[in-house]
Amino acid sequence: MTMNQNKDANPFKQRDEYYFQQRFEDYSVSSTYVTMRDGVKIAMTICLPKGLSPEEKIPALLYQTRYHRAHHLRLPYRWIWNEIVDYYPKTELFTAGGYAVLFVDVRGCGASYGYRLGPFSEEEVKDGVDIVDWITSQPWSDGNVVSNGISYTGFTAEWLATNNHPKVKSIMTGHSGWDPFVDMILPGGCYNTAFIQLWSFYGKQLDQNVMKQMKMLAAHRWILMKGVKHIHSDKDYSQLKEAIEEHKQNEAVYDNISEVTYRDEDIRIEIAESSFDERSIFKYQEDLQKLNIPIYSWASWLDANFADVVIERFLNLSNPQVAIIGDWNHGAHLPANPYDPSRPEVIPSPRERIKTEISFFNRCLKGGGLKSKTLYYYTMGEERWKKTDIWPPLGQSLQRWYFQENNRLAKEEPEANEGSDDYKVNFRAGTGFLNRWMGPAGTPIRYTDRKKDDEKLYLYTSLHLENDLEITGNPIVTLYLSSTHEDGAIFVYLEDVDEEGNVIYITDGNLRLIHRKVSSEKPPYKTIIPYHSFLKKDALPLVPNEVAEIKFGLHATSVLIKKGHRIRVAIAGADRDMFKRYPAKGKPIITIERNKKYPSFIEIPIISRE
Amino acid sequence: MEELFPKLNNIFNDTIEIREDKDQLLIELKIKKKDIVPGDLGKPNEVKEMIRMFGGVKQEISLDVAVDENTNIITIKMRNKEEFEIISTAMKNLWKNASNLLIEASNVEPGSAGSFKDLGDFDENY
Incomplete structure (x- = not known):
């Protein structure tokens, strides 16, 4: 083609x-x-x-x-x-x-x-x-x-x-x-x-x-x-x-x-x-x-x-x-x-x-x-x-950005043998009602400055970009995490932080953790993101306090992040405005690993601008 | 559809002719739209509702409404001069109100319809 x-x-x-x-x-x-x-x-x-x-x-x-x-x-x-x-x-x-x-x-x-x-x-x-x-x-x-x-x-x-x-x-x-x-x-x-x-x-x-x-x-x-x-x-x-x-x-x-x-x-x-x-x-x-x-x-x-x-x-x-x-x-x-x-x-x-x-x-x-x-x-x-006439578009490649200490997001892999962050799930986190998931009601879709929303989330932010960065396609996140509970959900937001600190929504993705198994079976249709079957046979509750790999795709997008801006990954365990609560009761503490053995990262589909 | 709303008041004025007869205590509305579906010109209770909701006439006024589908004329008869004046005033602002209300409503965020709480309820019966 x-x-x-x-x-x-x-x-x-x-x-x-x-x-x-x-x-x-x-x-x-x-x-x-x-x-x-x-x-x-x-x-x-x-x-x-x-x-x-x-x-x-x-x-x-x-x-x-x-x-x-x-x-x-x-x-x-x-x-x-x-x-x-x-x-x-x-x-x-x-x-x-x-x-x-x-x-x-x-x-x-x-x-x-x-x-x-x-x-x-x-x-x-x-x-x-x-x-x-x-x-x-x-x-x-x-x-x-x-x-x-x-x-x-x-x-x-x-x-x-x-x-x-x-x-x-x-x-x-x-x-x-x-x-x-x-x-x-x-x-x-x-x-x-x-x-x-x-x-x-x-x-x-x-x-x-x-x-x-x-x-x-x-x-x-x-x-x-x-x-x-x-x-x-x-x-x-x-x-x-x-x-x-x-x-x-x-x-x-x-x-x-x-x-x-x-x-x-x-x-x-x-x-x-x-x-x-x-x-x-x-x-x-x-x-x-x-x-x-x-x-x-x-x-x-x-x-x-x-x-x-x-x-x-x-x-x-x-x-x-x-x-x-x-x-x-x-x-x-x-x-x-x-x-x-x-x-x-x-x-x-x-x-x-x-x-x-x-x-x-x-x-x-x-x-x-x-x-x-x-x-x-x-x-x-x-x-x-x-x-x-092809997808992903020509010139696309996945670029890894790792979670680092001090809430940093960087292209370098973590070198330390230990390193993790605890996040007590804030069930007051949400996206309001004018978002992609209420969108099919015909309402406005308005992701305004997410600075305040981010206060309830766990953040990893890059340094200022030295060049413009085009993202086109599905970002894929790989998290190594443990939780105090068998069930839960992870919501990941990819954001653009401008020079003034305004936070612009790019895209997001989420996964209920019992559906974490990436199936090796052939999906019913070709897809670019990791395949989760959501079938009963593939359900895999977490073992409390045991590290598990959580890998899923975010929704496709196409944005240009300007030189001088920063990339942010914001992590939540709930969206109270739209989604059911997982687990139904309790307040899980999620530990996100970011070390040599368990390097959590996001893969961003970038398009070469040359 | 919303792009039609700003032109609405003018369309009302062009499409509906209002004739008043103070002596007879009558107001006639002649609808000049050609292709009105038979039965769609309206029922007397719908005309009364229109005056209440868009004309802002909240007090009880007994109106005698006749709908003539052959001539496309709606005749509203009042009982006395005071009531005639109230309806006549209401009719003068009705097109403008019906237009503005629609524009205002189209600008309201979903879930924030509180600004219409004084408007009252429509009769949902056909």
């Missing part, structure tokens, strides 16, 4: 004959129920370009959501906006570019009938086939369907592709996971309580068409939206009421997984064979590759584990791909770059981003096709886009 690294490779500035062109001024909105193979009626809102001649056939963009496909607005907003204003300017741009846009409530949600036992159930995924059949039988359809989405809808777009429907020609999945166990639910085996609880509650309310919860999460949506939009012909809302009644059978995610520790545990007692893996996209890699459809995959360095997901798709799937990793929040509505905290608006603008998405689909549908894989990534601190 050849290397192609272009220092001015902004994916949103690419222009060719497939670039978005406005063909239509306005669009119409209608809605209907589509009946699935088992009789369940699925609600759909259909947006078509106005002025489309009866002879002209167009492709369709399918968007399947569990968050209300369309909204019944309150007065007076309903007098000026339509039911899909929430998606502005997506619908405007796609219809202007000559696409039909179809918004679907997945079964058990919104105005659709049926119920859901969990996200991405087999039935929900199969609905995609029936929906595509319906779409391509419409008089305006040219027989081509593409699908896109962010977060849940990014998942549904990718799941749609696993059906291998020949009329689905391309998909675009943004900020979505393909191994939800580690991507957002139990990263490092630590339960993401705060997010899962919120998301589960929020979903439950939505499925019962209650919008009150929005007051706390997104107040403008509470003011604007009364609830899900009924199908237009359902004038007395009787069908909507029936559908919502059926949703009462829905299972709540939190109720079903809050006690899960291992990847191979059943996530629903009622369905013995359903495990995390069964509902994870990585398990369906072969299906995804069968038709070799082009994939546009994108995320942010700062949002959950989704940048790593983009990289894993890039490494594991043979499909032609455009992969993009930027510096925004979940869904790219807000800036999130910790190196540029005063940036007022997200870059690119939603309009510019969506035009790029349309251009990608145009290329896939209108003859250009896509043959290769390209990954575009943004280096924070340098504030530049780069592109590569």
Whole structure:
């Protein structure tokens, strides 16, 4: 594979004959129920370009959501906006570019009938086939369907592709996971309580068409939206009421997984064979590759584990791909770059981003096709886009930085036979709520100066750097430690300390210590970081006060640390704002070894700047 | 969606015509949006809620609201001049309030909706 690294490779500035062109001024909105193979009626809102001649056939963009496909607005907003204003300017741009846009409530949600036992159930995924059949039988359809989405809808777009429907020609999945166990639910085996609880509650309310919860999460949506939009012909809302009644059978995610520790545990007692893996996209890699459809995959360095997901798709799937990793929040509505905290608006603008998405689909549908894989990534601190067709990028090497006495981080290996540091786990340490793990709720992601947070953590800091240092990839930490307890967790933050002592977040990683075994078995998909299986058979509780090796990867990142700054590794044993406490009781003292026999260190993926 | 909010007040003014008849104690709202879904113009209780939530009319005022889907006209009738004046004043600020509230709400951090505690609750029934 050849290397192609272009220092001015902004994916949103690419222009060719497939670039978005406005063909239509306005669009119409209608809605209907589509009946699935088992009789369940699925609600759909259909947006078509106005002025489309009866002879002209167009492709369709399918968007399947569990968050209300369309909204019944309150007065007076309903007098000026339509039911899909929430998606502005997506619908405007796609219809202007000559696409039909179809918004679907997945079964058990919104105005659709049926119920859901969990996200991405087999039935929900199969609905995609029936929906595509319906779409391509419409008089305006040219027989081509593409699908896109962010977060849940990014998942549904990718799941749609696993059906291998020949009329689905391309998909675009943004900020979505393909191994939800580690991507957002139990990263490092630590339960993401705060997010899962919120998301589960929020979903439950939505499925019962209650919008009150929005007051706390997104107040403008509470003011604007009364609830899900009924199908237009359902004038007395009787069908909507029936559908919502059926949703009462829905299972709540939190109720079903809050006690899960291992990847191979059943996530629903009622369905013995359903495990995390069964509902994870990585398990369906072969299906995804069968038709070799082009994939546009994108995320942010700062949002959950989704940048790593983009990289894993890039490494594991043979499909032609455009992969993009930027510096925004979940869904790219807000800036999130910790190196540029005063940036007022997200870059690119939603309009510019969506035009790029349309251009990608145009290329896939209108003859250009896509043959290769390209990954575009943004280096924070340098504030530049780069592109590569291999990962890790050419010139990357792992540079070791050792933990030394006096809280120092240095490239030299420790020479002393003895040396260790005790850290009494501070269970008040946390990351607030505007972080990568709450990010999937669509909240701002804001890692501000971590100076104060670091007071509760154990720190190792380098001397001032003599040259700029680019880090691109996954740092890997190797700790030799003992604890007073069998169970526990380690959270490692990689930080940049500037000349004034401001502490800039770079990335982090964490591991529940009973999952410490680095498995020698083949992982289910290619990964760059040490493979922890999280299986019950591999559980390895610590032996109190006995040194163990703890090795794990931090989330991928790309930053430029400026000359004169310092690198810091900050270690915690808890994140009280987001994660479950390990162990549930007690206050472990962790002893971090830093000597000749047990040299704890971090490996930083640096890119040669020469 | 949020980028639409700053233009909202102007859109309201362009899309909704308000006509007052002091003698008849009537206020008419003519909605000029063309493609309103049948049944979506609103129900009388929704119009009353709009006046309460966005017009700031907290006292009990008995309004007679008629919704005509054929003409897209909503007629609000008051019982006396005092009440007419209250609603008339509320209507003059309603578009601005509805716009500003949305802008304000979109700038509120998640979990900090305390600034809306005086707004009251919406009727969640369709």
